[in-house]
Amino acid sequence: MLDLTQLRADTPGADELIHFNNAGASLMPRVVLETVIGHLQREAVLGGYEAAAAASQRLENVYASVARLLNVRPDEIAVVENATRAWDMAFYSLPLRTGDVILTSATEYAGNYIPYLQLQRQRGIEVRIVPNDAAGQVSVQALQAMLADPRVLLISLPIIATNGGPVQPVEVIGTLARAAGVWFLLDACQGVGHLPIDVQKIGCHILSATSRKYLRGPRGVGFLYVERELCAQLEPAFLDLHAATLQTPTHFEIRPGARRFENWECNVAAKLGLGAAVDYALTIGIAPMWARIRRLAEDLRTRLAHIHGVSVCDTGAIKSGIVTFTLDACSAQAVERALAMQTRRINVSRTTVRSTMLDMQARGLQEMVRVSIHAYNSEDEIDALVDAVKSFAREMADVR
């Protein structure tokens, strides 16, 4: 059972404003904030390298915590700057060549889709989009049929898109990938801390994620999981003296484990903060948080749908905590600004065709208001948001 009062007391920002931008960057719990600041203070008085040496066991523990979060082994984890760098390091290391095929979803993030196009141009690989089923998620039947082509080497898609939509059926996708003998790269950037993610159940070979979103860690840090057996075969696209060791002037050895995807310099305070965020989420319980997030999001969708001029845009058999909508004749930016006004202080964000082009174009959308709910958000905050959207919609209708 979640204790909402405690969750909010743990969150310094919860008293300051109403934050529904958890898919952008969530509000850090106090323990995360104190971990980051504490380390920065030690750097200031001990020296950066000396502070890191003093924190060496705690830094090791970060890998164990992330491994526990995903149900994998600590040597299968690399901690890097963000989800994009994590994803890139794995993707660009895969031996994809002319004629090889990648399958992805229409909900793919532009930051991942652009590298597909780059490899298409550079190496002659081919990208194919798995069509959606009637509910709006990846069609399992279509995926199965597409996997019959032996040129398919990789399935790569996000569990939850940056613009919301369905929670993809990743366990079924993973089973199909394993049966077909193709790699499965899961972008769990919007998934970690949002809903339970068990790599043993999903069966993905690679997973990338970030700290600052639903995990509620600091900015500027993310992580990568690469299955041990695959990792041993992958040569990172970039190497440095942390990822590899110079043995002689003509010979180097790549280090074992997923840390071959890291580089030497990092934000140590942020890395410790990531560990604190993971430990906090695991202590609270991700399954109960997911149940609450879904309940709040469903309630919000129902209530927004009753407001004149509002169209709720979410699709999928299982919907996430990201609620998207448009307001007639009004830009998403105008809604975002109106809600952020000093009297309301409600943070939402806007998601545009630039981030998820295939999905948005297929639905005839240029942009949407994105309300991303976390477990620490209260029922009162949902009420305040609904009232604010209602009154803004009325103001806009009066102007017209």
Ligand SMILES: Cc1ncc(COP(=O)(O)O)c(C=O)c1O
């Ligand atoms: C689905 C998805 N993948 C990847 C990313 C990139 O994450 P980062 O900004 O940490 O690199 C985002 C960021 O919004 C995202 O929503």
